[in-house]
Amino acid sequence: MDQPLSFEDGLVELLPRLRRFANALTRSPADADDLVQMAIERALRSQCQWQPGTRLDSWVYRIMRNLWIDTVRSRSRKETFEAPPEEAEQVGEDPSGTLEASADLKRVMGAMQQLPEEQREVVALILIEGFGYKEVSEMLDLPIGTVSSRLVRGRTALLTMVGDR
């Protein structure tokens, strides 16, 4: 007899995608896994707020993105917005060895880091995670026009950085 996936099973199934999204947002695979860890802990604590029958993925992505914004805000209060030059070397490095980032991945993660947060999240959700404009506008509580214009700016900047000309 087929049973619907439990909340926990649904979360476990989402982990690979959550890690992909986290790697697109953060500076290193280690930071990304920390973010995923925080997001799933928050999701488990807030389980009662999730409505069965609605999309679990959008709900957890939203939790993770909000946690990331909080992290960025608290970080930017402590340091300048741009990473100091010596930290740029660490983009894509993972001291814990959780994920061995390929040269390509490091390069693309580095380029993503050059984008302002608000463009990076939209690029990640639409071009990497494959969500539609409307889904992203709902997830981020933004008008669809804002999503669309941030996406244009973000992808145009990325093309100059990593595109094959």
Added chain:
Amino acid sequence: MSPDEKFFAWLDGELSGAEAAEMEAKVAADPELGHLAEQHRALGGKLKSVFDQVAEAPVPKHLIETVRPPAQVIDFQAAKNAREPRRSWPAAAQWAAMAATLVLGFFAGTFTPRYDNAPVKVQDGAIYASASLNQALSSELASAPASGPVRIGLTYRDQTGAICRTFTEAKSSGLACRNGAGWQLRGLFPAPEGQADAYRMAAGMDSNLAALVDSSIAGDPFDPAQEKAARRQGWK
């Protein structure tokens, strides 16, 4: 939507009908736009393939275990205890005394608990879980935080087909198997000397209890889904 935005919306499959057809014709007629479309398709493909390396990599165990603690009671408890304040068993002394005197002397039928809320009771010459212990065995899941002092460990079916569960509380650990509408105790073991807090006995299951489980288990312990299903079905 600016002309740029419309172009990209088309590229992302967000336009439909006449708008999509119009943009398609425009791109087909304009080599520069056609080239731009190609470049952005390639960029999208590259982003996807590069980040897919992450999605295809094995997920670190600690992330999976955050969501789905292993069925093994001990690790699970250690993780849970780190997160949850411990509650003290109001009559922990009862357990200590019983664990010390009871060890496997069950079927004599002469033992009579002297407390109304004692965690065991004697029925037809056998010892059954009572009060909070009965409550925990009947309702708690190893995969969910314990709501009382008793933590459930392994749940499995024994060789007679009965469902059995191991449990731990502050001063002892034990095994009970379903018999009719109750939980009959098969073993109760005191925590090692000097182990003031059995919740910290994270290192391993009591060796006597482990031996009892080994000698009675048929197949594998239940995973969280099986455990939940068994509870739904009244532990039959």
